[in-house]
Amino acid sequence: MSKPQIVKYKMPESQKDMPLGPSSEAGVIIEPNAGWRVMKPIIDNSKCVMCLKCWILCPDGVIDREKGTLEIDYNFCKGCGICSYECPQKAITMVKEGKQYD
Amino acid sequence: MTNQNIVSSREFLNGDEAVAYGARLCRPNVVSVYPITPQTIVVEKISEFVANNSMDCEYVHVESEHSAMAAAMGASMVGARAFTATSSQGLAYMHEMLHYVSGSRFPIVMMNANRTLAAPWNIFGDQRDSMAQRDTGWIQVYVENGQESLDMIIQAYRLAEHEGIYLPVMVNLDGFVNTHTYELVSIPSQKEVDEFLPAFASKNAVDFNNPRSYCMSASTEWNMEFRYQQHEAMMNAKKVIESVDKEFGDKFGRYHGGMVKEYKCDDAEVVLVTTGSVSGTSRLVVDSMREKGLKVGLVKLRFFRPFPVEYFKGLKSRVKAVGVIDRNLSFGYEGAVGSEVKSAMYDSCGSPKVIDFIAGIAGRDIKKKDIELMYNKLLNLSKGQKEEELQFIGMRW
């Protein structure tokens, strides 16, 4: 998956390490959003026809299409459920976070 | 291509024009200004330069002062050298942006024509507009005449863009007395100024190879360290102010005194602290009183932020009484400079006596006799007579 990754960010350890003014490297993500999730989307790739509705509509951009099938970046999926609701094939189901499923 | 081959010359200019000529010599990439009396001539003059192809900049006709500073900030963020100018109500209107710009460490230079703030409405000079911006994180310099105005616009960019500073600078001219008074001003050549002030290569600007987010939020855990950094930069400026002024003096033959400029203080028993245009008149009074054998001196405070604390700490053992002419008033206490001078000289024992003179409010003339009166009061105080700590000079009654 080529989604942006969480980095271990080296925070300043002294005053002289502080960046000039309040500016900082763009595109730095230091923590996941997974903890927000109550419901978790599960994609059934056998039902998916790659219409990419979910891919384009995801407010967090967590659906990856690069491999030709869809994958979800669960680090950043907040479980909003838009993908599941919008999927015309009903290929994405929302399951309770933490529950076992096959 | 613009014809900006300015040769050195001497011309009769008012303070506003001197600022415009100074700004042109600094080759700002972007000028975003909004007119207000008594700064208007700056805006008009720069417009004229641009219209006649003698100034190479993007002139942004903003619709307010808040936008003037916001546009300057946007320009600085992409690496452009930005210039703006305002006064009084305009400065108050852009107050929010002053914090943004200094906090984001954008080295923008602004001229401010000191004018009183409404109400009651009045367009004439006092310094409450800029002194009230004390804590916005801007370097503030107060100049006395057209020549110093032009020179300090040029120096301001050197200061602002100095490696260890990266802070905005406000150059303050007294409304009308300086902005509208003509005098002979030396205009350096473009070549000389280019040598003194190299092209701006910002270290705080967009670089697509190393993209950054500017002016971001910093939580409680980190915010204070950013503020400290800003304070450090301001403190660094003290040394740089002196060295840049010296370098300027060596190159252009005019040294303005760095943070403060003394006049006949060496053996003075009492001194008067002034800011801006009143310094000139005060020097004349010093001369005439000296002729009478009175040991009076003058301290022209040039920089209000950073404040020359060390200087005033040193002054304390040299004189018996210090007066401050405050062309501003912090209602419910005293003048802003008076407070700063006193606090700088504060010590458990041996501090000189200080009188804060509130004068020249809303353009009221500070006459020679007023200044003489102030010196006499200081002399009285130095001899142990009682004087009020806060006095209003030149009142109608």
Next chain:
Amino acid sequence: MIKMKDLTDKEYLYGHKACPGCGMGIVGRLATKVLGEKTIIALPASCMSTVTTQYPQMNYSVPSMTMAFPGTGAVLSGMSAGLKSLGVKDVNVIGFAGDGGTADIGIQALSGAVERGDDFIYVCYDNEAYMNTGIQRSGMTPYGATTTTTPSGTASIGEKHFKKNMFEIMIAHRIPYAATACSSYTTDFMNKIEKAKNIKGPAYIHVMAPCPTGWGFPSELTVEIGKMIVECGLWYLAEYENGKVKMNLVPKTLKPVKDYLMAQKRFKHLKDEDIKAIEEHRDSEWELIRENWMK
């Protein structure tokens, strides 16, 4: 025209802290996908800046600047003027401002910048209230909506005024390009961003961005709600170019507003007569649209 397969897989906005299902997230993500790396973003105080720039986490991977709430138009002007004077070409300058930052406190700076003709893209994402500060009304809050400053009550219907029309205000400026859009109509929105990118001078896109938190609907319904508002005619997709307005989508018949309204907590208190008043207002607006733009 934007084709899904040509869109980059790169995410220029990622890992942000917007609420689950936030319509604004779709706006920021897709706009930057269309614009690409050579983009500088202005972010006034709003949900958009708050959820993307908390040190040291910077969720936009292109350069951006968080800035004063009222100043978006002017900051964009300054960026654009700065780039021009430095001879930098092919860089997109874009602002993402909320409805409050656009229609209320930022309207002066926006108007000035558009009138000057500076080169930038201004995106107003409209979530119909000040969401960042906790759902207070704005000049874009629709009639009848409950917000924390226009709570409905025995003496209050909620917001008492109809929405201000920013699209028409921009047209009155004779702006080179203006459009309305909605986060649910992604291709339409991206095409508009693409057009705005290629326009010389200012371009304004007003994009409806449903907010589950502030409007009171389940997060999975964001796209659905966005479709409903267009289908019932309380919002429309249009663009203004070369002095003409083109309607991009005209529903054959407008659906009743009731379903749209009742799907959201902020309208739940409305009575039938209130809903009728909203529908009448909608109809009069559409009469104007037909009269002015569709003849």
